[in-house]
Amino acid sequence: xxxxxxxxxxxxxxxxxxxxxxxxxxxxxxxxxxxxxxxxxxxxxxxxxxxxxxxxxxxxxxxxxxxxxxxxxxxxxxxxxxxxxxxxxxxxxxxxxxxxxxxxxxxxxxxxxxxxxxxxxxxxxxxxxxxxxxxxxxxxxxxxxxxxxxxxxxxxxxxxxxxxxxxxxxxxxxxxxxxxxxxxxxxxxxxxxxxxxxxxxxxxxxxxxxxxxxxxxxxxxxxxxxxxxxxxxxxxxxxxxxxxxxxxxxxxxxxxxxxxxxxxxxxxxxxxxxxxxxxxxxxxxxxxxxxxxxxxxxxxxxxxxxxxxxxxxxxxxxxxxxxxxx
Amino acid sequence: xxxxxxxxxxxxxxxxxxxxxxxxxxxxxxxxxxxxxxxxxxxxxxxxxxxxxxxxxxxxxxxxxxxxxxxxxxxxxxxxxxxxxxxxxxxxxxxxxxxxxxxxxxxxxxxxxxxxxxxxxxxxxxxxxxxxxxxxxxxxxx
Ligand SMILES: [Zn+2]
Numbered sequence: 001x002x003x004x005x006x007x008x009x010x011x012x013x014x015x016x017x018x019x020x021x022x023x024x025x026x027x028x029x030x031x032x033x034x035x036x037x038x039x040x041x042x043x044x045x046x047x048x049x050x051x052x053x054x055x056x057x058x059x060x061x062x063x064x065x066x067x068x069x070x071x072x073x074x075x076x077x078x079x080x081x082x083x084x085x086x087x088x089x090x091x092x093x094x095x096x097x098x099x100x101x102x103x104x105x106x107x108x109x110x111x112x113x114x115x116x117x118x119x120x121x122x123x124x125x126x127x128x129x130x131x132x133x134x135x136x137x138x139x140x141x142x143x144x145x146x147x148x149x150x151x152x153x154x155x156x157x158x159x160x161x162x163x164x165x166x167x168x169x170x171x172x173x174x175x176x177x178x179x180x181x182x183x184x185x186x187x188x189x190x191x192x193x194x195x196x197x198x199x200x201x202x203x204x205x206x207x208x209x210x211x212x213x214x215x216x217x218x219x220x221x222x223x224x225x226x227x228x229x230x231x232x233x234x235x236x237x238x239x240x241x242x243x244x245x246x247x248x249x250x251x252x253x254x255x256x257x258x259x260x261x262x263x264x265x266x267x268x269x270x271x272x273x274x275x276x277x278x279x280x281x282x283x284x285x286x287x288x289x290x291x292x293x294x295x296x297x298x299x300x301x302x303x304x305x306x307x308x309x310x311x312x313x314x315x316x317x318x319x320x321x322x323x324x325x326x
Numbered sequence: 327x328x329x330x331x332x333x334x335x336x337x338x339x340x341x342x343x344x345x346x347x348x349x350x351x352x353x354x355x356x357x358x359x360x361x362x363x364x365x366x367x368x369x370x371x372x373x374x375x376x377x378x379x380x381x382x383x384x385x386x387x388x389x390x391x392x393x394x395x396x397x398x399x400x401x402x403x404x405x406x407x408x409x410x411x412x413x414x415x416x417x418x419x420x421x422x423x424x425x426x427x428x429x430x431x432x433x434x435x436x437x438x439x440x441x442x443x444x445x446x447x448x449x450x451x452x453x454x455x456x457x458x459x460x461x462x463x464x465x466x467x468x
Contacts, residue, residue, distance in 0.1 A: 047401070
């Protein structure tokens with residue numbers, strides 16, 4: 001959009017500010033015990049004031065109440081939402097955005113205040129107003145505008161029982177049209193995230209490439225025969241940059257270890273035992289201890305490594321407790 | 327189930343963490359219990375058209391799980407006054423969401439607590455983060 005087009009677009013959207021989203025919506029049903037019980041069951045809410053009338057009468061509530069966070073539920077459209085969109089004012093506003101390429105939509109915040117407990121028999125009506133539309137913002141999702149709607153909920157006496165602010169981002173999807181994004185046809189759950197790929201540079205790529213082939217190498221100075229790990233260009237003993245490598249036996253012992261529980265990074269199994277292992281050749285390597293409860297890992301424990309495929313695209317050395325007698 | 331008293335709670339108190347396995351049943355059940363029949367919360371094909379790999383949890387269920395986490399801790403005589411919720415990554419079937427909470431402030435005049443609550447799933451991270459304002463009865467007579 002050029003500046004004139006943007007201005008014309010913004011005039012159109014800002015004209016919606018302050019408009020009521022159609023007539024107030026009165027709930028199809030009064031607040032009632034079956035819907036409350038159904039909700040409490042699924043949310044795992046164990047408070048007896050929602051489901052046990054005797055306990056509720058004896059509580060400070062004086063009888064069954066509805067969970068406050070059901071407030072919006074009482075005036076929901078219901079099953080018709082599964083069909084075509086209701087053509088209300090808010091939908092009209094979204095259509096203007098859609099026509100100008102702002103097809104993405106994302107709920108970002110809700111703030112709900114509850115002015116009193118609702119009891120069975122209360123009738124809830126929702127009054128929604130398009131309260132504000134932000135300036136154009138650059139967001140992580142793409143360029144867009146935040147739309148804030150404010151809904152006031154009233155009861156059968158016209159008294160306010162609650163208020164909700166709902167904030168939505170309408171944006172131009174960064175990678176083209178979100179609604180046209182790849183429609184996967186398989187029936188699988190989302191692909192499991194893989195581990196962070198090993199960085200392969202000029203000085204260490206060879207080591208990882210050998211791992212991919214099932215060999216764990218240790219770099220060796222050609223001049224003084226000193227072994228070193230992790231790979232680096234120069235010998236720390238004699239400063240020679242000539243080197244070759246030997247294949248490790250992958251046998252050694254635990255020098256030190258720590259077990260990670262949190263944060264859980266996708267692709268790794270937790271608890272994740274990370275250890276510094278002293279290899280019999282004399283160098284140390286950081287790796288995982290597997291095949292044993294992390295609580296049973298001890299410093300000095302003998303271990304034996306194996307190169308394993310830990311996810312779809314990663315080969316890694318993994319160390320197991322050495323078998324007795326080995 | 328007993329109710330906590332305002333005096334017995336201190337700023338910095340942590341609520342026990344709760345793990346919520348996210349299943350299709352929970353997502354569909356929560357959507358229907360909140361009368362939200364928007365297709366992306368019960369129809370996988372519709373969710374895929376919207377760019378996600380599977381159905382995802384509706385906001386009312388997130389709100390409900392957040393407030394239930396508080397009521398289950400605070401007890402039946404507590405009163406939830408306000409839920410301020412910031413939405414993050416979607417909750418999809420197969421994820422596990424861990425909910426944690428910490429008392430951030432106490433208002434002596436109103437007998438209310440401000441509890442910061444976070445729901446983080448094990449795949450995409452922060453699903454919801456917010457503050458619940460809850461009123462507790464005063465006086466330890468019961
Ligand atoms: Zn050397």
